[in-house]
Amino acid sequence: MQATKRRFGKSAGGFLNSDNTVGYLFAIPFIISFLLMTIIPMALSFYYSFCNYWIGSVPTWFGIENFYELMHDATFGNSLLVTLQYVVIGVPLKLVFALLIAMLLTKPTRAQGFYRAVYYIPSLIGGSVAVALVWKQLFGSRGPVVNLIRTFGAESFNFFGSTTWAFLPLVLCNAWQFGSSMLIFASGLKQIPKDYYEASEIDGANVVRRFFSITLPCLSPIILFNLIMQLISGFMTFTQAQIITDGGPNYATNYIALNIFKEGFAYQHMGYACAQSWIMLIIMAAITGLIFKTSSHWTYYEN
Amino acid sequence: MRSRRIIRNTIYHLFVIAFGLLMIYPVIWMILSSFKLKSEILGSEAPLFPTKWIWQNYPDGWRGSGSLSFATFFKNSAIVSVLGTLGTVISSAMVSYAFARINFKGRKFWFTAMIMTMLLPGQVLMIPQYIIWTRLGFVGTFVPLILPKFLGWPFFIYMMMQFIRGLPKELDEAAMIDGCNKYTIFSRIVLPLLGPSIITTVVISFYWIWDDYMGPLLYLSKPALYTVSLAIKGFADAQGTNFGPMFAMSSLSLIPVFLLFLFFNRYLMDGVTAGSVKG
Secondary structure: OHHHHHHHHHHHHHHHOOHHHHHHHHHHHHHHHHHHHHHHHHHHHHHHOOEEOOOOOOOEEOOOHHHHHHHOOHHHHHHHHHHHHHHHHHHHHHHHHHHHHHHHOOOOOOOHHHHHHHHHHHHHHOOOHHHHHHHHHHOOOOOHHHHHHHHOOOOOOOHHHOOOOOHHHHHHHHHHOOHHHHHHHHHHHHOOOHHHHHHHHHOOOOHHHHHHHHHHHHHHHHHHHHHHHHHHHHHOOOHHHHHHHOOOOOOOOOOHHHHHHHHHHHOOOHHHHHHHHHHHHHHHHHHHHHHHHHHHHHOOOOO | OHHHHHHHHHHHHHHHHHHHHHHHHHHHHHHHHOOOOHHHHOOOOOOOOOOOOOOOHHHHHHOOOOOOOHHHHHHHHHHHHHHHHHHHHHHHHHHHHHHHHOOOOOHHHHHHHHHHHHHOOHHHHHHHHHHHHHHHOOOOOOHHHHHHHHHOOHHHHHHHHHHHHOOOHHHHHHHHHOOOOHHHHHHHHHHHHOHHHHHHHHHHHHHHHHHOOHHHHHHOOOHHHOOHHHHHHHHHHHHOOOHHHHHHHHHHHHHHHHHHHHHHHHHHHHHHHOOOOOO
């Protein structure tokens, strides 16, 4: 009895306990989501980008008509350009800010944990609608920031009325959420061996020199990680732009994710919107790829 | 020498505190504005503190602008966030166990697929996903916001994987000798030890779902199903320049996130850095 039970248990368990069965049973949620929520949508989007497709109608094959039209679409070209401006100014600003604060908060004091928590608050709430609404008034024509600027003499200054300056509150809102980059930098800083600094101090290197010849090289893999993560989220900025400026004034902050959203849902032009997201994806992949390719020249790994 | 150190320390703390205040100034401004008369919120004469504390903004805002009050919107947000968080934790823990501990055929492939998904911005898929949900007839319900969360969230799968990899393999082997199989190792060994990582996932996924704006904007068309983030935007549009009640509701909307942060900020901070740095 005992023996048969064990043998039975073993053979049934043989299949049930095999690595393949267990692995697929546990991984199945992701596999389903990957196929249904990523691969099929991507394939559909690829197909639709070659179709004339409006919401409620049947997609009809269109060839490269959408892409041809995109090449002459001034709104789309402009939205690529302003997105690039947002990323090129916003991402470095955020990373520099995050690194400076991380270095400021490495000093081991009893309040360190508390300080980090306070400096993390903007990241905690920054993506919310509430903060976007606050930002809109904070930088609005009668808000405290503009009031401050006006006391310096710029009497008629107004962020959201100016095509030159409207991007700045959005970039600042993004840079303000430096918290997770800061924490990642902080944990990287902690791993730089102390004796590197001691040795260079004996050699007479000053603070600036130490920063550029020790801190930055040691942090370079982490800079790469933060750079890629922030680039991706920067390229796809949506909520703040939609709520704070809604793309205005005169398309000055009409970022690509917002443009795709409007094209698809406001104008119901699905095929055209899909073509736009593919162009965006290709540009992002190219830039990310380029950064990875060149990273071997500027990142430094100890082992 | 010692007094110089004290002075330097004091300057350091004063600077960090002052700059910290500047960083949370927008939040302070929002909360103070929610207690102000309309005339004191904006303009060059606006004081930082309300000259008279107006509590009326809160009941005024709570009533909402249409026939629905914010009670409905908070209830909707709670449903979506709690179920979504639950789904994220269960599914991500399962998948991370498979990737971290089980040597199944195709693991490398699926793992790579997961990393690719993590790097792929959701906005690229927004239109085809919307079309699929429309075909399935689920647009205008909570389903598109909740169901995908039960299918694993790559960011958290990766985070939990890193955590499980940090657990000594000997634990599994010892449990195996004591008669555990790969299922009971998950439920009795890995899951209980995963505690801190689960709390991190709960906190981060809850506030991401709670704050999400694009999902509800795409999928919820009936005001009766609006989440708080969508409702506040609608409220702001409907109220025009009546900013007091708007700031009151904005402040309220941040309270759940703040409470979680207050109790679990240590876990949150650990979670953010997990995966980026080995340590």
